[in-house]
Amino acid sequence: MNPKPRWLNILDTLTTIFFVVAVLLVFVYAPMERTMGAVQKVFYFHVATAWVGMLGFMVAAVVGVLYLIKGEQKYDIMGLAAIEISLVFFFVAIIMGSIWARPIWNTWWTWDPRLTTATIVELIYAAYLMLRQGIEDPDRRARFGAVYAVLGFLSVPLTFISIRMLRTIHPVVVGNSDPGAEGSFSMSGPMKTAFFFSLFTFSVLFVDLFWHRFRMGKLAAKVEELRLKISA
Amino acid sequence: MKNFRNFIRALTAVVRKDMAAEWRSRELFTAMLVFALLVILIFNFALELDARARASITSGVLWVTFAFAGTLGLNRSMAIEKDRGCLDGLLLAPVDRSAIYFGKAISNLVFMFVVEIVVLPVYSVLYNINLVNPQLLLVIFLGSIGYVAVGTLLSTMAVQARTRDILLPILLFPLVVPVLIAAVKASGGILQDFAWEEIQGWVNLLIVYDVIFIAIAFMFFDFVVEE
């Protein structure tokens, strides 16, 4: 195992600092929203975690294509790393959203396009992990994983369009807002700062975790190789 | 042109082989049909399908039935190939891999459609609701195409895994959600006598999904059977 790179140590420190700053911005700097109260603060990290979730799935689809073209093992390790991290963050995003929805929409859950699509996405990538677990041959596992990651990513917009044809109540805070959406609000300056800084922080956090996970994946591949060699 | 003729010949050979094998054993068709009827029976108890509820939920019941029976057929049809070594034989044959994919997909589609054709009149009689309707048949046909297009690709992957029997539905269902939604909505609209304009959108969507899914599965099949 290679020693931990110096840049990774620096990135770890930076991530920690950013994270602390983001927490301070959200809880101290950003003002209290009038109509929703404290729960509105959930929104900052809810969007940030959801963003990281989608980012990871996108990365997995891209490296999936790269794997299918080039067949290099590193792309497979990257794909697994991205999906694993994204699954965790997306899960957090769904739960946080649900907690926000309880006082605002008066329900924990509603079958709105975004919520439903998010759940299906989570299931797709859980299936991805199960698929990998069921295959022993490393080369085939990588190939099938890449195919499924790309397939899953392509099906997400289709799912969203389908469900979109039914009504939505999810607020669109950034960009054009649906007038029917409940719980939408406009962000003031400090809110915007906290919001975009949270997005930035979680992106950095993703890169940091991704790097760690990638190193772990390489280690795991090495262990597996040795194991096969010894048992052969 | 010659390539295309070879392609068609390979494709029909695969389909003909599947049909002949099925004609002799009838195990796939019987299993899918009996399973489908059982699902409908269970829904009867579970949902209290009275006359008023029927019109609005029939399409949902039908599609759940087709989806479940479909996975059974997809799994079995690929498992047969794998276990008897037919898949390896097919792959060794000097033909385009996509011909094998389309051949298997067409066979699966035929099995599924035959089951659906039998289920519809039975359902009509049992629940006193007319399901034999050309528009509904069209929607069911389109929905089955999308379902089988992804299903054939994924079942090829699933049979090569250790956990093959439980894997296919887990892999398949989250991906075919868009097809199922469009199919359920379109069939529901037809059964509730909506104007065609209201159903049109869902049917168009279904056609778009079919094209997309066939194209994707066609592109990826090579990677799934590579050795």
Add this chain to the structure above:
Amino acid sequence: MFLQQTTPNTFSYMIAGYAVLAVVLGVYLASFFARFRNLKRDLEVLEEIDQ
């Protein structure tokens, strides 16, 4: 005074939301370290056997 909209007290929901974030990320990081450590140990053992 009376026209002013009252802000609902949703403080507990905010705490719940961030508690979920902290717990899930904490568990993930813990499992991360555990897996990393196990892999390193496995590698050492396997390398020993290999020689």
